[in-house]
């Protein structure tokens with residue numbers, strides 16, 4: 001389809017000759033002798049670009065430009081016989097794409113029009129791309145506790161203060177850290193996250209501070225650590241309660257001096273890093289037990305933020321469900337509605353795995369429910385199939401009763417551990433803590449039962 005170009009000029013000769021040339025170039029020209037008439041045409045007809053004279057009877061071109069820019073999103077090229085630098089500047093500030101002077105060079109006019117159309121096309125494409133991108137994750141909820149959490153985040157985010165984020169598994173601690181970073185002046189660089197529980201004790205220093213070539217067996221290259229990578233940005237020390245005392249001492253020093261040495265290196269490196277930390281442990285108790293340094297705690301705890309349990313804010317569940325359902329819909333899992341009874345059941349559950357457990361459940365429901373509407377029974381079945389698997393099976397007596405004791409036990413252990421692992425996103429340390437079993441023992445059990453991790 002040819003692109004439509006509206007020429008607004010009070011000189012008939014100009015309108016006619018421009019229209020002729022534009023038609024020759026394959027455009028569809030429209031003409032108007034005044035701004036008022038031009039605006040009327042824009043209201044009526046899909047237009048791609050406007051050529052607008054500055055001097056017009058009635059409403060002048062600059063005023064018309066402002067109105068056009070307010071109401072439509074299309075490039076406007078200003079034309080004038082009496083162009084001064086000032087009007088040109090004014091026009092550009094009001095959003096004109098370009099400013100050309102009379103007498104018009106037709107070649108140049110066509111060139112500028114083509115460029116204007118191209119820029120508009122790119123902008124349109126960019127906008128479409130942006131709109132199709134998933135929105136940044138946000139803290140969903142409208143309960144008083146979540147509103148307070150959001151306020152705390154907004155207050156602390158623009159500062160450089162260390163923040164200690166406390167909360168149970170799956171409450172959204174990492175999401176809080178991300179949100180603080182995003183609302184801070186450091187947001188042009190990504191936040192660097194370190195999971196202190198996932199890194200073996202002997203590697204954590206090199207992970208955080210980097211190492212020099214040859215510092216230890218296997219250090220074949222000099223490597224930057226997370227503190228280096230986070231220079232000018234934010235470092236998120238996740239599960240800080242699981243860090244060894246030795247590493248805690250080093251982290252404390254950085255927080256105090258903003259400098260450190262690489263493992264095996266002697267040069268002191270200065271960095272500008274904001275530290276956010278999170279834990280689900282009670283650090284005061286850990287201090288008493290001698291597992292956590294009091295001085296580090298006070299340093300990190302400049303601003304403590306507590307993320308509430310999901311069970312304390314059941315009123316947020318419908319919002320969270322809507323949020324997750326639309327996330328999964330974007331991933332192509334279809335469109336499902338929840339009945340009010342289904343919501344009630346979700347609101348009565350105790351959610352030991354908090355928001356993560358809810359999110360996993362919604363995902364499972366969207367995949368497993370064949371109908372468009374998710375009913376209370378679907379939720380009940382799904383809730384039963386995670387944490388409740390063994391209990392349910394025991395109650396109904398279906399799957400274990402016919403088995404010999406040894407096999408029944410094996411079956412029970414398998415079901416139970418699978419469910420618990422799933423609840424904890426396959427994280428062995430968390431599962432071990434959750435069920436009160438030694439991590440190494442759990443590992444052996446999983447191996448013995450032939451349970452593989454996702």
Ligand SMILES: Nc1ncnc2c1ncn2[C@@H]1O[C@H](COP(=O)(O)OP(=O)(O)OP(=O)(O)O)[C@@H](O)[C@H]1O
Nearest residue numbers: 138139140141168169170171172173174175355356
């Ligand atoms: N208020 C919320 N609104 C929307 N999504 C949330 C909210 N809270 C948590 N989530 C989602 O729940 C999941 C778990 O959150 P997150 O990983 O931040 O929890 P966590 O406290 O760090 O958990 P863990 O202690 O197990 O590491 C994520 O998918 C996160 O996006």
Ligand SMILES: [Mg+2]
Nearest residue numbers: 173174238278
């Ligand atoms: Mg986390």
